[in-house]
Amino acid sequence: MQQFKMFVDGKWFGQKLEQIDVINPATNKSIGTIPKGGMEEAKQATDAAHAALKEWAARTAEDRSNYLVKWHDLIKEERENIGKIMTAEQGKPLKEAIGEVDYANGFISWYAEEGKRIYGDIIPASHTNKRIFVQKQPVGVVAAITPWNFPAAMITRKVAPALAAGCTVVIKPATQTPLTAFKLVELAEKAGIPKGVINIVTGSSSQIGKAWSEDSRIRKLTFTGSTEVGKTLMKDAADTMKKISLELGGHAPFIVMEDANLDKAVAGVVASKFRNAGQTCVCTNRVYVHESIKEIFQEKLAKAVSKLHVGNGDEEGTDIGPLIDQNAIEKVEEQVKDAASKGGNVIFGGKRLEGLFVEPTIVTDATDDMLCMYEETFGPLVPITTFKNEEEVIDRSNNSPFGLAAYVFTENIGQAIQISEALEYGIVGLNDGAPSTPQAPFGGFKESGLGREGGYHGIEEFLETKYISLAF
Numbered sequence: 001m002q003q004f005k006m007f008v009d010g011k012w013f014g015q016k017l018e019q020i021d022v023i024n025p026a027t028n029k030s031i032g033t034i035p036k037g038g039m040e041e042a043k044q045a046t047d048a049a050h051a052a053l054k055e056w057a058a059r060t061a062e063d064r065s066n067y068l069v070k071w072h073d074l075i076k077e078e079r080e081n082i083g084k085i086m087t088a089e090q091g092k093p094l095k096e097a098i099g100e101v102d103y104a105n106g107f108i109s110w111y112a113e114e115g116k117r118i119y120g121d122i123i124p125a126s127h128t129n130k131r132i133f134v135q136k137q138p139v140g141v142v143a144a145i146t147p148w149n150f151p152a153a154m155i156t157r158k159v160a161p162a163l164a165a166g167c168t169v170v171i172k173p174a175t176q177t178p179l180t181a182f183k184l185v186e187l188a189e190k191a192g193i194p195k196g197v198i199n200i201v202t203g204s205s206s207q208i209g210k211a212w213s214e215d216s217r218i219r220k221l222t223f224t225g226s227t228e229v230g231k232t233l234m235k236d237a238a239d240t241m242k243k244i245s246l247e248l249g250g251h252a253p254f255i256v257m258e259d260a261n262l263d264k265a266v267a268g269v270v271a272s273k274f275r276n277a278g279q280t281c282v283c284t285n286r287v288y289v290h291e292s293i294k295e296i297f298q299e300k301l302a303k304a305v306s307k308l309h310v311g312n313g314d315e316e317g318t319d320i321g322p323l324i325d326q327n328a329i330e331k332v333e334e335q336v337k338d339a340a341s342k343g344g345n346v347i348f349g350g351k352r353l354e355g356l357f358v359e360p361t362i363v364t365d366a367t368d369d370m371l372c373m374y375e376e377t378f379g380p381l382v383p384i385t386t387f388k389n390e391e392e393v394i395d396r397s398n399n400s401p402f403g404l405a406a407y408v409f410t411e412n413i414g415q416a417i418q419i420s421e422a423l424e425y426g427i428v429g430l431n432d433g434a435p436s437t438p439q440a441p442f443g444g445f446k447e448s449g450l451g452r453e454g455g456y457h458g459i460e461e462f463l464e465t466k467y468i469s470l471a472f
Ligand SMILES: NC(=O)C1=CN([C@@H]2O[C@H](COP(=O)(O)OP(=O)(O)OC[C@H]3O[C@@H](n4cnc5c(N)ncnc54)[C@H](OP(=O)(O)O)[C@@H]3O)[C@@H](O)[C@H]2O)C=CC1
Pocket: 145, 146, 147, 148, 149, 172, 173, 174, 175, 176, 203, 204, 205, 206, 207, 208, 209, 210, 224, 225, 226, 227, 229, 230, 232, 233, 247, 248, 249, 250, 280, 281, 376, 377, 378
């Protein structure tokens, strides 16, 4: 059994600390152990990142870009190997895991270029003897706290723009999926990224989170995970007035208008709902189908879902792997039971299988008082409800504290634009069940978070704006 180590200031360490098992959710077997770090290790990481900051920030953008390109190329060479590590610790099907590695690597190559385009401005002054220059500077040391559902992409989506902007980073991956993160950091070291620029610690999330929140040397905290933890981090970060980005929970509505191409809509639900067994914050959580097409849509969706194969992610042909843990299974079970007790019809699936597997499930006749219609599911359950008109479906879609992703399927261009604009969501998939991509600004409205990741917007999160007023 491999004993993994943390990486701080260019050194791998931690084998003398208490160890935590990393469990394969498909087999319930330990696949390695990681050190249980805490306050002390979090502080060491901050010390290292702080010491490395000045030199890294002073480099040219092109120099930093070259390191990112090397890192990208090493990840590309090992994409299958990293995918296997991810499937073993997280459970997602291998083809999806390798797809995530490519997606994750897309952030590195994109920001390797975007770092070269951090432009300033010259603003006309009010006096003839003055000039005003605006420039962007790296915010400083960045703390990145990442979840288990995307063990690679949530790291690179934060670390690549931070490094490109001239920041150094300390990372805490989810305890359930640290091995992919260690592999990425190992390849960053191999790419020659200087010591202290990337540091990673594992262990007590509350201690590490507190140490970083309270440390005034950390100038930016970037987090993906639950809304509850995001709120705690935001409160804790207030005392040192850090910049903060939060990618939190979602509850995506999927709207199927009367004139939608139903085959495209069904493919869209399958893509957005069953990716990662339903465990993404942009997964469809509730489907609104126009009442006139309800029967045919449900029939087509049930047929498509019946073709999905549930199994261990490392087996060929698996579409849906295990859920991450027992709590996740119980949440889905509770939502199915609740829906059935309130008049929902389970027309497909509905049962838990052995281990951490659960059948893909379709519940029709869903009503707004069912748990699955307002509480994030994070599992392969699709509740379907009907609507009569555009105004109704927009109101019901927006009636949520979340505002991350929404999906609309229609062939009417004018209606498509009007609905997209009316939705209080940061991402709208218009006839598109898979809108995520490195060059677009991923992020949510309302309690789904703050800030954007990806695209040129994503690098702004790691920059401070300064103006220099010159008088002569
Ligand atoms: N937006 C998204 O992509 C995600 C949303 N979720 C939602 O959240 C629910 C719960 O998932 P869960 O894994 O518990 O999510 P969490 O928010 O608890 O975990 C996400 C990350 O935050 C860390 N963390 C947890 N508590 C603290 C803390 N007090 N201070 C600092 N860091 C902390 C975790 O560490 P550790 O692993 O060590 O606990 C992990 O690295 C899911 O069912 C889903 O609804 C979950 C994951 C991702």
